[in-house]
Amino acid sequence: MKNSTYRNTYALFFKSLMLICMAFTLTCIIFMVVYIFINAIPHVSYDIIFSKPSYINDTIGILPDILNTVYLIFTSVIVVLPFGVGAAIYLNEYAKSKVLIKVIEYAIETLAGIPSIIYGLVGMLVFVQFFSLQTSILAGSLTLAIMNLPIIIRTTQESLKTVDVGYKEGSFALGAGKFYMIRTILIPSCSYGIINGCILSIGRMLGESAALLFTAGFAHTLHGYIDSLSSAGSSLTVALYVYAKEQGEFDVSFVIALILLIMSLVINVLATFLGNYISKK
């Protein structure tokens, strides 16, 4: 039998090791956030955020990149929503064959595991070259949409499962058809879950860069929404990469990093808030 001093030291050692690991992780996170804030704040100005790059004045503005990011996210969400929600409804409500469900779920898991650089390549082959969309916001959005299908499907499935069976049966008992029941009972009662899925996938789209390199391109030109669909444009993440790694423009990079950080923070808070709200209901 080991003596108790040994056991106590052993316990103390591992306890402090855990504490150190936790402290280390938190320090890293806080350091990253503070580092970006401290370095970015002095460079934040109206000009940098609300203008476009000009070679004549030798100034850099990130308005095009911000708009491109918004366009990309907007288009992808519009595309991915019906597909994701539809697939989830099929899996939970219609599909009867166990084999088919298994195959579809395996396909979704595979989609979720494919790294973004491979999505970028396939997006380039399929959308840019095969459908000849050129490197454009549309091609980038479609690539992002496929990447985010699994998230939307999963979150929708989860919230479909929480709908009270009594509602469904009551609706059938009153003579409603299946599609009528889905339209009037299922989708409204899991709308918060679907919105939460959207927020999660917006967070992923915001941070995505490797998939956009070859599908949406690097251009920093200012476009309206419709125009932008057919023209190349870099998202904030791609712009950050280009400015930091290839042009060495660190001031702008910090500002972009700050914007990305704040946006992902907001999305994070929204998702947590909504998640709590749903579980409370």
Place this chain on the structure above:
Amino acid sequence: MKYVINSKSNLQEKVAHGAFFTLGTLNILLVTLICVYLLLAGLPGIIKIGFFDFIFNDTWASTAQNPQFGILPFILTSLYGTLAALLLGMPIGFFCAIYLSFFVSKKLKTFCIGLIDLLSGIPSVIFGFIGMLVLVPFLQELFNLPDGASLLAAILVLALMILPSIIKVSIVALEAVPKQYIEGSLALGANEVETYFKVIVPAAKSGIAAAFVLGVGRAIGEAMAVMMVSGNASNMPALFESVRFLTSAVASEMSYSQGLQKEALFSIALVLFVFILTINASFNFILKRGQRK
């Protein structure tokens, strides 16, 4: 539903069923499409270069007079980098998970998990950016290197990036362990730490294994952050050497590649895809085995 009399709504039901069926099976189509496209794009390169020459040649000189396309350095870098990042990130993440599950008050736990969620939401370019500005010069100073952009820098960045998913999956696994196990062990006189390591960890083994495999999948697929801190020269992997991963090899040359070079890049993507599929399959296998118990 069988007694729908109205034929219009009957038709509507049928159309809806068909539409949902299409949306559901579309996922299978998408995966097949991705596989087929990667095979079509990747195989010609491998065939032209020769499978063994492609996988086991240790020189990548795609733009040389006599181009050589050996991706052994990339494969090894990806493997070493991923494993080292896991070796570093796994214990840290795992200890954090134990700490958060059992030692911390509920309020502090929510706060810490909030911060960890924030970490997982930070875009990978920001990791690369900070790694480039802080970590790389730091390593250069610390080890007196000509250039701090090295495999080591990539490993450290990757380890930090996979922490959130490791922590969260481990927490789920740890909290699924029945409370009676803990209470029984404590009642028998084991102290807290002994209980955690000898009772809970064995019980949560499959969940922790799942966290490991998930981390591998994330680390091996990461492109941007790694590209920004690893230096991007196609050397054989060494801790202080500038290296290139499978992902960064594709990303860094794709924009200007042509001909056989481009085909070789698609072949690299195919190799990466095969790695990922293997990892996913083992992930599913571990999860299923865990559930069966």
